């Protein structure tokens with residue numbers, strides 16, 4: 001793929017695909033990370049005299065104009081985050097857009113309305129992509145987190161205009177390649193979360209690539225139950241016991257060690273600060289459920305992390321939104337941060353993971369924290385991301 005290195009953008013209309021899909025609660029943006037991380041690209045383009053036209057989706061309006069899914073408030077927040085004037089038009093094609101673009105001066109930034117208000121976006125309709133492409137002369141994709149979607153603004157346009165990776169896209173690709181492409185070994189992965197079923201492809205890909213796989217979260221229960229452990233009321237997927245055993249066998253074949261919980265923090269109810277007990281992972285009492293991995297497991301994970309050169313992390317180890325079941329996740333997060341200081345390459349991603357890191361206050365102490373949720377998972381599954389693949393083909 002081509003980067004912005006040496007690209008002359010002065011006076012040119014640059015169509016920048018960003019991911020402005022920020023979390024919103026009661027009309028307020030709850031996390032500005034995705035906007036902050038656009039700063040290098042927008043700063044560089046605008047600083048070099050480009051006329052920057054930003055395209056993004058927001059939420060899932062399914063091809064309809066849904067007023068609550070307008071990008072207007074996000075465009076305002078982007079201006080505040082970047083400390084620059086950011087204009088907005090409430091459409092992404094049509095005469096009003098054309099007028100706003102014609103009025104842009106060098107170095108100015110304009111955000112267009114939610115690309116998903118048009119059905120042609122998700123359909124990746126060629127005529128629709130051409131209408132979007134007509135706004136600019138150069139296409140820059142900085143939306144790694146939307147690159148798993150083959151949509152008009154993430155994929156179609158790149159077939160029409162000369163296409164480049166923005167600085168955030170570039171940073172994501174460099175970090176992710178360092179972690180799974182050709183990593184410094186030993187390389188380990190920590191995978192948590194509730195369900196094996198949603199992470200089957202991911203686990204299958206990882207066991208073939210990493211030397212150590214730590215499985216935490218409720219998905220570990222399914223693996224333990226498959227080996228005959230008593231799990232009480234703990235969440236697990238009984239239908240996946242054979243699958244779990246097959247993954248463990250395949251891991252052994254690849255020389256990948258699997259680290260499963262040896263102890264759990266259990267409680268009779270899932271509520272904040274209930275009374276808890278620590279029990280062996282194969283003997284959860286019938287009236288209780290596992291809600292976090294226990295201290296012995298946490299120690300084992302921390303020791304294992306210290307022996308790694310590269311680590312990829314996705315998914316919390318326990319029910320971390322509800323203290324004290326965030327204990328293991330926070331302890332491991334801090335240990336990863338400390339190991340990173342002494343040379344570990346640590347890469348984390350996926351929605352819940354980033355929330356957990358923020359809770360631990362260590363997002364800036366890992367080597368790299370991805371802005372991506374679904375795209376990070378698909379990348380960990382070894383899938384080709386269409387928005388990335390199209391940048392590598394020198395089509396226009």
Ligand code: 3PG
Nearest residue numbers: 019021059145146373374
């Ligand atoms: C995300 O938030 O993961 C991206 O913006 C993609 O959103 P989507 O899952 O609605 O395509």
